[in-house]
Amino acid sequence: MGSDDGFIEIIDVTKAFGPADRRVYALGGVAATIRRGEFFTLLGPSGCGKTTLLRLIAGFELPTSGEIRLDGQEIGHLPPFRRPVNTVFQNYALFPHMTVAQNIGFGLEMLGKPKADIAATVERMLALVKMTDLAGRRTDQLSGGQQQRVALARALAPQPKVLLLDEPLSALDLKLRKEMQVELKRIQLETGITFIFVTHDQEEALTMSDRIAVMSGGKILQIGSPREIYAHPTNRFVADFIGETNFIRARVQGGKAIVGGEVEVPLPAAPAQGEVTLAIRPEHLRLVAKGTAGALTATVGDAVYFGTDSHVHLTLGDGTGIVVRQQTDPDGREGPAPGSVLGVSFPPAAVQVLED
Incomplete structure (x- = not known):
């Protein structure tokens, strides 16, 4: 049997x-x-290989090389069933001529389960996805969110060890998608089943996952918790793909990054010397008066108002564009005027040195 830490092992897999x-x-x-029992997300842009990896775990594709182990058993060449x-x-792939309850019980019938067991499982699944009142309704009479719940209940009914979810929320509108993010995480916690979720939506990945694997070009670039991935990206792609990031060139000398020839930032772990790229999130930057000690000098371009906050676009002396995210002033005051020259400060702890 495999250990909890290595429940599913993907070992040097190529396709x-x-x-x-x-x-x-x-x-x-x-x-x-x-x-x-974790909620694990494969995150990346279209064509990065995330759905291919999901299909390999499901058995819809076979690996060209490498191994896939589930609970200690090599499954890479087993058929899906x-x-x-x-x-x-x-697309949920529900049977439109069947009721909600019949859809949920269909897989159990195919497995030859006793009718009493099927009825009990269907009732339990209906309660889990909060659809008991709609058990007798046909699935073509349901909303998109309701259909998504039925598909989820049907997949969970046979009590699989792993549930794979291939962008199941992409067809829903924004409000319903956010509601279903909460519901999916609740259901995963209640069942204790390992969920592997595929998405290109960074917010989905950050809000739902225990851990995230960021993919690009058929490779996994970084695996970590949402907080680790966001706060400590290991390379430029991850930093750029997850949220918004400012990239600033700097020169390392004596354990410090010299930015724009005017600001020295101490770096606890940095190359001895040479050119590097620093990543700083917009929410970690602060606008201060021009000439403030330790602040970069920048010229304001414009400010984009988002309601809860504003994004102030500025240009550093070397032409690098940066964005500062500011909380909206409760007094309703306007942001800095275009063309004004200000200082931009940031705590050294907010700086990440990236691999280019």
């Missing part, structure tokens, strides 16, 4: 398509360990 002389790699040497895994698809 190639096409003949040997024109082979295209969708995944190249992917490795990850997923823990028992022999894996303790279920999938919720983007």
Whole structure:
């Protein structure tokens, strides 16, 4: 049996398509360990390989090389029906001529479960997804959010060890999507089943996940908790893809980053010397008076008002554009005037030195 820390092990997995002389790699040497009972998210832009990896775990595709282990068993070449895994698809794939209860019980019937067991499981699943009152309604008479709940209940009914979710919220409107994010996390916690969730939406990943694997170009670039991924990105792609980030060139000398030739930032772990890229989140920057000690000098371009906050766009002396995020003033005062020259300060702890 596998340990909780290595419930699912993806070991140097590659996936190639096409003949040997024109082979295209969708995944190249992917490795990850997923823990028992966690909400694990594969996050990345279209074409990064996240859905391919999900399909490999499900058994809809077979790896070109490498291993996939589930609870200590190598499953990489098993067909889908022999894996303790279920999938919720983007389009839900419900049976429109069946009721909600019939859809939820369908997989159990195919497994030959006794009718009494099926009825008890369906009732439990209806309560879990809060749809008991709609048990007798046909699925083509449901809203998108209700259909999503039915698909989830149907996938959970056979009690799989792992539930795979392929962008299941993408068809919902913004308000419903946010509600379903909360519901999905609640259901995952209540069932204790390992969820592997695929999305390109950074907010979904940050709000729902125990850990996130950020993918690009068929590789996993970083795995960590939402807080780790956001606060401590290891490279420029991750920093740029997760939220908004300012990238500022600096020169390292004597354990300090010299920015714009005017500000020295102490770096606890930095190369001995040379050019580096610093990443600083917009919410960690502060506008101060020009000439303030330790502040960069910048010229205001414009300010974009978002209601809860404003994004002030500025230009540093070397032409680098940066953004400062400011909370909206409760007095309703306007932000700094375009063309004004201000200082921009930040705590050294907010600075990340990135691999280019």
